[in-house]
Amino acid sequence: MSSVDTNGEIDYDLLSKLSYLDAVVSETLRLHAPSTTVARIASQDYKLGDTGITIKKGQAVSIPIYAIAHLEEFYPNPESFIPERFLPENKPKLVPYTYLPFGGGPRNCVGMRFGLMEAKLGLAHVIMRYRFFACANTDIPVSLIRNLFLHTPKRVIVGIHKR
Numbered sequence: 001m002s003s004v005d006t007n008g009e010i011d012y013d014l015l016s017k018l019s020y021l022d023a024v025v026s027e028t029l030r031l032h033a034p035s036t037t038v039a040r041i042a043s044q045d046y047k048l049g050d051t052g053i054t055i056k057k058g059q060a061v062s063i064p065i066y067a068i069a070h071l072e073e074f075y076p077n078p079e080s081f082i083p084e085r086f087l088p089e090n091k092p093k094l095v096p097y098t099y100l101p102f103g104g105g106p107r108n109c110v111g112m113r114f115g116l117m118e119a120k121l122g123l124a125h126v127i128m129r130y131r132f133f134a135c136a137n138t139d140i141p142v143s144l145i146r147n148l149f150l151h152t153p154k155r156v157i158v159g160i161h162k163r
C-alpha cells in the first residue's frame, strides 16, 4: 500500500492497481463464498458429454460453488489461504468455472464489480490505519454457521493495533 498511496486518497485507478489486495479478496471469496450454491433450470434437454447423463428440460440443477472451490484438483491445498493463486501471473492457470462466488454466465451477479470495489476500498482504508492480528480468542479456522445457502461466521474476533 505505502508504495502507491497518495495522501490517503484511493481512487478507482489506484484501487485497480492493488493486485495483492484483489488476490486477498478473491481468495477469501474462494474459501468462504457466501453463496454455497447457485441453481439453474434446463431450458432444453442437455446431454452431459459422454457421462450417459441427460438433463431433461425443466429439471433443476444445483451448482455447488463451495464444493468446487474446495477441490484439490482445481485448488491445490484447498483449505489453505493462498492469495497468490489470484495474482495476475497465476490467474490464467485457474480452470474456468471453478471460481463461482458471483455465479457464472449471463445471469451472474449484477453487483459483482460494485461489491468487489466496495470491499477492496473499505479494506484498503482500514489496513492503512490499523494492523490486525490473531489473538487468544480468534477462531482458527473460522467457525461457520451452516445455512443451506449462505455461509456466515459464528464470530470473528481479532486483535487490532493502530499503525
Ligand code: HEM
Binding pocket: 034, 035, 038, 039, 100, 101, 102, 103, 104, 105, 106, 107, 108, 109, 110, 111, 112, 114, 115, 116
Ligand atoms: C461479495 C458480494 C456479493 C456476492 C458474493 C454475490 C453473489 C451473488 C451470486 C452467487 C449470485 C447468483 C448468480 C448466478 O446465479 O449465477 C448473485 C446474483 C445477484 N446479485 Fe450478487 N453478490 C454480491 C454482491 C451484490 C451486490 C453489491 C449487489 C447489488 C448492488 C448484488 C446484486 C445481485 C443481483 C441483482 C443478482 C441477480 C442477478 C440475476 O439473476 O440476473 N450482489 N450474487
